[in-house]
Amino acid sequence: MDTSIWRPILYLIGVMAFAGVNAAWLGWCERKGAGHIQRRIGPKEVGPYGLLQPLADGIKLMTKQLLVPQGVDGILFRVAPVLAMIPAITSMVAIPFSATFHARPIELSVLLIFALASIGMMAILLGGWASNNKYSLISAARSVSQNVAYEIPMLITVITIVMLSGSMNLEEIALQQKGGFWNWYIFPIAGQSIAQAIIMPVSFLIFFTCSVAETNRAPFDMAEAESELIAGHMTEYGSMGFGLFMMGEYLNIVVGACLTAILFFGGWDSPLPFIPSGVLWFVLKIYLLIFTFIWIRWTYPRTQIYKLLNLSWKILIPFSLAILLLTAVFIKIEGILI
Amino acid sequence: MNEYWRDILYGTKSLLIGLKVTGPEFFKPVITEQYPHFVPVMKERFRGHIELTRNEETGGSNCVVCGMCQRACPSSCITVEGEKPEGSKKKVLTRYILDFTKCSLCGSCVESCNFNAIQFSREYNLASTNKSDYIFDLVKRLEEQR
Ligand code: SF4
Numbered sequence A: 001m002d003t004s005i006w007r008p009i010l011y012l013i014g015v016m017a018f019a020g021v022n023a024a025w026l027g028w029c030e031r032k033g034a035g036h037i038q039r040r041i042g043p044k045e046v047g048p049y050g051l052l053q054p055l056a057d058g059i060k061l062m063t064k065q066l067l068v069p070q071g072v073d074g075i076l077f078r079v080a081p082v083l084a085m086i087p088a089i090t091s092m093v094a095i096p097f098s099a100t101f102h103a104r105p106i107e108l109s110v111l112l113i114f115a116l117a118s119i120g121m122m123a124i125l126l127g128g129w130a131s132n133n134k135y136s137l138i139s140a141a142r143s144v145s146q147n148v149a150y151e152i153p154m155l156i157t158v159i160t161i162v163m164l165s166g167s168m169n170l171e172e173i174a175l176q177q178k179g180g181f182w183n184w185y186i187f188p189i190a191g192q193s194i195a196q197a198i199i200m201p202v203s204f205l206i207f208f209t210c211s212v213a214e215t216n217r218a219p220f221d222m223a224e225a226e227s228e229l230i231a232g233h234m235t236e237y238g239s240m241g242f243g244l245f246m247m248g249e250y251l252n253i254v255v256g257a258c259l260t261a262i263l264f265f266g267g268w269d270s271p272l273p274f275i276p277s278g279v280l281w282f283v284l285k286i287y288l289l290i291f292t293f294i295w296i297r298w299t300y301p302r303t304q305i306y307k308l309l310n311l312s313w314k315i316l317i318p319f320s321l322a323i324l325l326l327t328a329v330f331i332k333i334e335g336i337l338i
Numbered sequence B: 001m002n003e004y005w006r007d008i009l010y011g012t013k014s015l016l017i018g019l020k021v022t023g024p025e026f027f028k029p030v031i032t033e034q035y036p037h038f039v040p041v042m043k044e045r046f047r048g049h050i051e052l053t054r055n056e057e058t059g060g061s062n063c064v065v066c067g068m069c070q071r072a073c074p075s076s077c078i079t080v081e082g083e084k085p086e087g088s089k090k091k092v093l094t095r096y097i098l099d100f101t102k103c104s105l106c107g108s109c110v111e112s113c114n115f116n117a118i119q120f121s122r123e124y125n126l127a128s129t130n131k132s133d134y135i136f137d138l139v140k141r142l143e144e145q146r
């Protein structure tokens, strides 16, 4: 393995740039998407097509005072926004953009990413707790119960994938799905048994629903819930504290889309074998998924907290468990037959 | 148990229908007007503040300074003044002041005028922080429109 000093440096620069650009311009994409879904234009004043709007917003946020209100827990209050960004950026280290294009091949990359994802939730918890504000506190409590509820079906679906591929390495998982869309885990007609192909789309739906919930996006944005909780855990934050929370949210979406693309859509694999695979396919897939995130957000109203928990505990968890069980059975039968 | 499955099926279906509704909207042309860049022209029926109607022949006003509008206005917004030039029988309008701060756009003035001398304008860009901006001199306005 190449362990020269250039690799971490390049990773740092590359990921920071990728993360920064995504965090800033996904906000633009979201506003444009929201605009066009509502038949408006969205941002248009700053730069062509409003493309410089994120810069203007960034400058505005940075020039504002970073106010720490009285009565808050000073340290935790300052740590929380940083904690919202760090896990998302760190996750990028484990994501393979193509067979040759990744920061560092890690054997247990799936594990690493999910470990980091659960730290991301800590940011909301700490921010909500440290703010000493009833809305923030309710938001923190909600987001914890939501994340606990949705991490379980998500992890169970991932275990299904890990069982199918026999690896916890994202690169390995993507390589297993090589050679055309019929090998992808969303609908693995070839490679796996037909029965497996029937249950995998359900598995994908569960995973996708969970990643929407994990990233606190509408219709599962119970933590933010402007109409009831003002801005939830972000109520007391202004300036870049708020900016970091927003950027963290968008980065989490990027990580979620990357994971979905790798676990279910073959990563950088091209849909047809005669078209060359590569990083462009990966980028295309993640942005299509991100568009779906935005599309979903501007379609559905926010759910209620108990309906959200019901969905997880009554539907997603039993279903994901059943799929896990069936997958184990299918793999066993296949093992016997071959 | 039946209800459980029905919930899931109908739920999924209705969610998909929701996506189907919003998805195509994304690709349709926008319908909002880009206000400060494109200023829409108001429709015929729009009731802005009143203005003096132009007489196409003389280019001046139809007003004979009868004072009906002034009396009809419930908020006393209107001040009309005129004078009789030497040798003329009719009065000529010299001053027509509308205090728009009090006007409720009721239309009594337009209705009361028998000489078709006032009408609603189609002006709506009237925001100002200065109260005196709303004291309109309609004679001057008529001259400026020429
Ligand atoms: S519209 Fe009504 S309130 Fe306004 S000037 Fe005419 S009569 Fe007075």
Ligand code: SF4
Pocket (backbone or CB within 6 Å): B062, B063, B064, B065, B066, B067, B068, B069, B070, B080, B112, B113, B114, B115, B116, B117, B118
């Ligand atoms: S505007 Fe009409 S009602 Fe008013 S003074 Fe002139 S003629 Fe009379």
